[in-house]
Amino acid sequence: MDFALTPEQTSFRDEVRSWLAKNLPKDWSDRMRVGSDVPRPEVYDFLRTWQRKMYDAGFMGLTWPKDYGGRGLTFMEEMIFQEQIALAKAPPVLNILAIGMAGPTIIAYGTEEQKRRYPAKMLSCEEIWCQGYSEPNSGSDLASLQTRAEKVGDHYVVNGQKVWTSIAHQADWMMLLARTDGKAEKHKGITYFLLDMHSPGVTVKPLKQITGDDEFNEVYFDNVKVPEANILGGLNNGWAVGMTTLMYERLALGFGLQVRLRIALDGLVDLAKRTKKNGAPATQDPNVRQKLAQMWIDTEVFKYTGARAVTKLLKGELPGPEASAGKMMWVEGHQRLQELAMELQGPYSQLGRGSRWAVDGGVWQYSYLRSRANSIEGGTTEIQKNIIGERVLGLPKG
Amino acid sequence: MNFGFNEEQELLRSTARKFFDNECASETVRKLMDGPEGMTPDLWKKIAEQGWTGLIFPDEHGGMGLGFVDLVVLMEEMGRSVVPGPFFSTVLLGGLAIREAGTDAQKKAWLPKISSGDARATLAWMEPSAELGAGGITLQAAAKGAGFTLDGTKLFVHDAHTADVIVVAARTSSGQNPPAGGQNPPAGGQNPEDGVSLFLVPKGTPGLSVTLLPTMDQTRKLCEVGLKDVALGADALMGQAGSGWAPLARVIDRATVALCAEMCGGAQKVLEMTVEYAKIRQAFGRPIGSYQGVKHKAADMLVDVENSKSITYYAAWAMDEGVPEGQLAVSMAKAYVSDAYRRVSGAGIQLHGGIGFTWEHDLHLYFKRAKGSEFTFGDATWHRERVAQLVNL
Numbered sequence: 068m069d070f071a072l073t074p075e076q077t078s079f080r081d082e083v084r085s086w087l088a089k090n091l092p093k094d095w096s097d098r099m100r101v102g103s104d105v106p107r108p109e110v111y112d113f114l115r116t117w118q119r120k121m122y123d124a125g126f127m128g129l130t131w132p133k134d135y136g137g138r139g140l141t142f143m144e145e146m147i148f149q150e151q152i153a154l155a156k157a158p159p160v161l162n163i164l165a166i167g168m169a170g171p172t173i174i175a176y177g178t179e180e181q182k183r184r185y186p187a188k189m190l191s192c193e194e195i196w197c198q199g200y201s202e203p204n205s206g207s208d209l210a211s212l213q214t215r216a217e218k219v220g221d222h223y224v225v226n227g228q229k230v231w232t233s234i235a236h237q238a239d240w241m242m243l244l245a246r247t248d249g250k251a252e253k254h255k256g257i258t259y260f261l262l263d264m265h266s267p268g269v270t271v272k273p274l275k276q277i278t279g280d281d282e283f284n285e286v287y288f289d290n291v292k293v294p295e296a297n298i299l300g301g302l303n304n305g306w307a308v309g310m311t312t313l314m315y316e317r318l319a320l321g322f323g324l325q326v327r328l329r330i331a332l333d334g335l336v337d338l339a340k341r342t343k344k345n346g347a348p349a350t351q352d353p354n355v356r357q358k359l360a361q362m363w364i365d366t367e368v369f370k371y372t373g374a375r376a377v378t379k380l381l382k383g384e385l386p387g388p389e390a391s392a393g394k395m396m397w398v399e400g401h402q403r404l405q406e407l408a409m410e411l412q413g414p415y416s417q418l419g420r421g422s423r424w425a426v427d428g429g430v431w432q433y434s435y436l437r438s439r440a441n442s443i444e445g446g447t448t449e450i451q452k453n454i455i456g457e458r459v460l461g462l463p464k465g
Numbered sequence: 466m467n468f469g470f471n472e473e474q475e476l477l478r479s480t481a482r483k484f485f486d487n488e489c490a491s492e493t494v495r496k497l498m499d500g501p502e503g504m505t506p507d508l509w510k511k512i513a514e515q516g517w518t519g520l521i522f523p524d525e526h527g528g529m530g531l532g533f534v535d536l537v538v539l540m541e542e543m544g545r546s547v548v549p550g551p552f553f554s555t556v557l558l559g560g561l562a563i564r565e566a567g568t569d570a571q572k573k574a575w576l577p578k579i580s581s582g583d584a585r586a587t588l589a590w591m592e593p594s595a596e597l598g599a600g601g602i603t604l605q606a607a608a609k610g611a612g613f614t615l616d617g618t619k620l621f622v623h624d625a626h627t628a629d630v631i632v633v634a635a636r637t638s639s640g641q642n643p644p645a646g647g648q649n650p651p652a653g654g655q656n657p658e659d660g661v662s663l664f665l666v667p668k669g670t671p672g673l674s675v676t677l678l679p680t681m682d683q684t685r686k687l688c689e690v691g692l693k694d695v696a697l698g699a700d701a702l703m704g705q706a707g708s709g710w711a712p713l714a715r716v717i718d719r720a721t722v723a724l725c726a727e728m729c730g731g732a733q734k735v736l737e738m739t740v741e742y743a744k745i746r747q748a749f750g751r752p753i754g755s756y757q758g759v760k761h762k763a764a765d766m767l768v769d770v771e772n773s774k775s776i777t778y779y780a781a782w783a784m785d786e787g788v789p790e791g792q793l794a795v796s797m798a799k800a801y802v803s804d805a806y807r808r809v810s811g812a813g814i815q816l817h818g819g820i821g822f823t824w825e826h827d828l829h830l831y832f833k834r835a836k837g838s839e840f841t842f843g844d845a846t847w848h849r850e851r852v853a854q855l856v857n858l
Contacts, residue, residue: 068467068468068469068470068471068474068534068778068781068782069466069467069782070466070468070779070782070783070786071466071786072466073466076466143466146466147466336858339858350853350858353850356849356850356853356858357846357849357850357853359853359858360800360849360850360852360853360856360858361800361849363797363852363853363856364776364797364800364801364849364852365801367776367779367797368772368775368776368797368801369772371468371775371776371778371779372771372772372775374466374468374775375468375469375771375774375775375778377468378467378468378469379469382469392767392768392771392772395764395768396768396772449757449761451764452757452760452761452764452765453757453760453761453764455763455764455767455768456754456757456760456761456763456764457760459764459767460736460740460754460760460763460764460767461740461744462740462743462744462752462754462755462759462760462763463744463751463752463754463755464755465755465756465757465760
């Protein structure tokens with residue numbers, strides 16, 4: 068066991084560090100103070116430029132093969148990179164669904180042509196991706212999805228509807244799960260398609276969320292044509308394609324989540340130091356100190372649990388229980404953090420954007436509300452616990 | 466960077482697992498905890514023959530010269546079997562204190578015997594005030610001739626009744642020297658860290674009395690140690706008079722990490738027992754583990770267990786490397802693991818239902834060990850406050 072960096076790792080860290088010192092936009096934290104959240108629409112353009120800059124410098128897709136736009140490094144470098152991002156409080160990656168899910172899936176299952184066509188443009192943020200999984204009647208029970216794709220000549224025709232599709236209104240491509248065999252058992256008749264969001268027949272209707280923003284959408288498919296060449300991983304094999312990469316994806320996202328949690332925690336500590344309680348900074352209140360210290364500990368614990376999962380991966384073992392626990396932990400920690408931010412503000416927590424009395428311009432009110440989605444998006448906490456219970460602990464299905 | 470164990474450590478784990486499964490199964494634990502010593506000479510000898518009593522001591526003193534990451538593996542396995550007896554007190558408290566603070570002569574006198582299992586040791590530092598900081602050490606050591614006279618009471622002393630030697634923390638001065646590093650002395654002008662001295666008090670020293678206390682966790686024996694006009698020669702003093710707090714604090718930090726590892730092992734075992742039970746126990750015609758109310762609780766237990774291991778391994782590494790954030794690592798680990806083991810062992814009983822509440826079932830051994838460990842070397846609240854200080858909140 069060795070938590071220290073090798074000379075090569077140290078020099079990589081220094082490379083990242085000095086690049087960030089030179090290139091981090093100075094004014095960025097004013098645009099989006101609380102870094103743990105899905106970015107708000109007004110910063111999309113800014114984030115596109117930022118991601119492109121990181122790509123040009125060679126920091127996007129560190130673990131992806133060089134042939135497909137990546138850098139061919141290991142998860143260890145990815146972890147070092149993410150740690151530096153956290154320390155520098157750098158902006159998040161906009162094309163996160165592409166980087167976290169679509170890319171690794173295509174690299175694992177794609178044809179050579181697909182692998183040369185898509186991943187690099189994900190990294191450079193030239194093409195934004197969204198995830199077409201959930202439907203109005205298929206959320207946690209994803210395999211019951213009803214959107215269908217029927218073969219007509221050399222292409223498929225898609226009809227149906229997706230929902231809760233984050234950034235679909237910005238997206239160029241969608242990872243689409245659609246039913247291609249209505250007679251097969253529900254997990255077996257699904258195919259994974261790469262769908263061009265600019266195709267005729269795709270309609271995106273923004274949905275206003277509890278934050279007041281239109282971050283997610285309904286997506287309707289009315290006879291949308293998808294070329295057969297856009298099937299990923301084989302006909303009726305969509306469930307396996309979608310699921311097999313889940314462990315890896317959760318792991319990769321896990322670093323990012325830890326980093327965003329660390330940045331948010333630093334913001335919270337800063338808020339606590341600026342907030343007066345009984346005439347002194349709130350950080351002197353024993354109750355606040357206890358809660359902040361626990362947040363600090365949980366954030367560090369999260370990092371080391373992730374690090375153990377990486378070690379297993381590097382040894383060629385499958386990520387074990389450490390990886391499955393990550394998302395759940397992050398959710399719980401982040402929601403608690405946002406609640407503590409409200410608690411610190413007391414009556415001011417009622418005031419939002421637009422009020423001159425609002426704390427930090429109302430960003431915490433937004434991130435507090437946004438954090439409620441954390442335990443639902445990307446698999447509810449209940450589903451995560453089922454996965455851990457059944458796949459890790461081997462408990463029987465209900 | 467590498468966050469895993471090496472082959473030797475994995476081998477140590479499997480050896481220790483087999484050893485304690487064979488030598489310290491639940492029936493043995495129950496017999497041992499019923500007796501006053503918590504150990505048989507035979508089992509103690511076998512543990513020593515494995516080299517484990519000397520695991521962290523240097524070769525020159527008959528030990529294996531291994532580090533805390535290695536020790537963590539062994540401690541996890543001991544916690545898994547709730548091994549009773551004086552291993553912890555001998556190796557992690559008394560032995561480690563001699564390693565950290567003893568003179569060469571004292572090390573030569575005791576460490577080889579501790580390594581070989583021929584001597585048992587412990588550390589008496591806490592007092593009835595139950596204060597964890599240096600200010601809690603008030604037992605007086607008055608200079609007398611070339612030696613010292615000790616007077617006072619120590620409490621919560623592990624296995625003092627079977628120890629051949631007790632390291633006693635006493636006060637030789639009220640603390641006039643300011644803290645190292647040029648900080649101002651605390652309010653009142655005194656620095657409680659100054660003036661603490663450590664002494665070696667062998668078994669049978671006149672004026673030394675040891676009373677075994679009934680404990681909730683019967684696998685862990687605690688004593689009251691009385692010192693009444695205990696006369697010691699100059700050679701009983703460990704290191705320099707008045708500067709015993711620094712080595713003592715190092716010992717406590719290291720013992721805390723070892724304790725966390727023991728707690729991780731216990732929590733892991735409770736999780737396994739509970740999952741096995743949830744697979745076979747039927748209710749309403751199906752295994753209880755198929756109900757989400759049970760499954761989700763088991764998932765929460767797993768998260769607690771895995772996280773406990775992560776932070777404990779990190780803290781052990783920090784001890785071996787002597788990194789500046791070592792204390793922070795220790796406190797993060799103890800704060801997290803204290804809460805986690807209590808939650809896990811409690812959930813284990815809950816998911817077992819009535820059977821989990823019986824004396825016959827082993828769960829209470831873990832539940833009680835969790836509670837005892839929680840309040841040994843500071844509970845989660847105490848360590849969270851230390852974290853708050855160390856990260857400058």
